Amino acid sequence: MQASPNESTREPARYVLTLAVASAQGQVAAMVALLERHGAYIEEFAVFDDALVSRFYVRIVFRLDGDKASGIAALREAYAQLMDGFDGAEGAIHDLSRPTRVMIMVSKADHCLRDLLAQWRRKELNMDVVAVVSNHADLGPLAVAEGIPFHHLPITADTKPQQEAALLACIEQHEAELVVLARYMQVLSEEMCEKLAGRVINIHHSFLPGFKGARPYEQAHARGVKLIGATAHFATSDLDEGPIIEQALERVDHAYSPELLLSTGRSVECLALGRALRYVLEHRVFLNGLRTVVLR
CATH class of the missing domain: 3.30.70.260 (ACT domain)
Structure with a gap:
């Protein structure tokens, strides 16, 4: 027939x-x-x-x-x-026909968020961006312009437990399956990391474990680095120590000012985070103790 x-x-x-x-x-x-x-x-x-x-x-x-x-x-x-x-x-x-529901968290830097949204709009990342969450209000207009719900959840040392409770409620409200820390400049608590184990991807502006903390590119300039790198990893309770998913680098030299290192670093961060997220969305990443296996 x-x-x-x-x-x-x-x-x-x-x-x-x-x-x-x-x-x-x-x-x-x-x-x-x-x-x-x-x-x-x-x-x-x-x-x-x-x-x-x-x-x-x-x-x-x-x-x-x-x-x-x-x-x-x-x-x-x-x-x-x-x-x-x-x-x-x-x-x-x-x-594979069902996009993963992803929540993106940011602070004030917009480069990683803009890059992920551009890849999403071009259908290069198999995801639905269900919300953008920030501890600052600066990037709210960008999310709203994209038609994405924006949640401003300010945080201080005294209000961190309440802020994280609101964050968990936001994740549940939007049924987010994956959380991406796209330059979210706050450390998640141990309890939060345990609740979201294996579901949070972070981008770190260095090759781990080098140049942790604030002003990494000034640290890199002071050390005269010849390579600028970025590391995308799963977030754990140990600061910037989670299993590494992807790393990227760019060669630099003595002529690079701290500002030019910063600009170069932003591009490398976008590259590493975008690749890592794509690998996770395509179910290529397996946790293997403190490491990952990425099948390509």
Whole structure:
């Protein structure tokens, strides 16, 4: 029977399967066989075996054509059963047609926010920006101009618990799945980091652990650095010590003033943060103790 026009033009449904598991033989074969039984076509396949800790990481992009897509629930259930037979397995099947809900937090610097919003508008990042939150009001007009809810949550040392409670309420209100600290110049409390573990990406204006704290580019100038770097990492209760997702650099020399180092650094920060966020949105990033595995 000839397919209807709607069936013949229907885009295939695309998904990402992720798995982190104790290393053992037969795991790849089991996953491939599972996908084949459910009519999946594998488009990408990336693996990494960390022999130092005997842990295996897998990322598979696959599609389900036509009415096979209706079987995704059955495939997810079968995958959960398969993982039950693996030692220490963590994984999921993610629908690539569903953007991740992202909240962006800022202070006064606008370069990272503007860059992320530009990539979002160009559909280069598979996300919905559900809100912008700041401890200052300066970037409110930018968020409003983009049609994004803006929340001004000022903070002092005395009001930090109340501010973070309001922040958690904001995350719940907007059902944010991921929080991006795009030059948010406040340290999240240990309790907040624990509640949001693995869900907060921060950009640090240096190669960690170098040049922490205030005025990093003046510190870099004073040391006569030859490379300017930036580090995107998961936020933890240890200041700027979370698992690193991506780093970027630019070569500089003795002729760079602190102001030119700052300008160069802003560009590098945008590059590192944008890449890190894209890797997370594409389900390429796995936590591996104090490190990450990024399957490309």
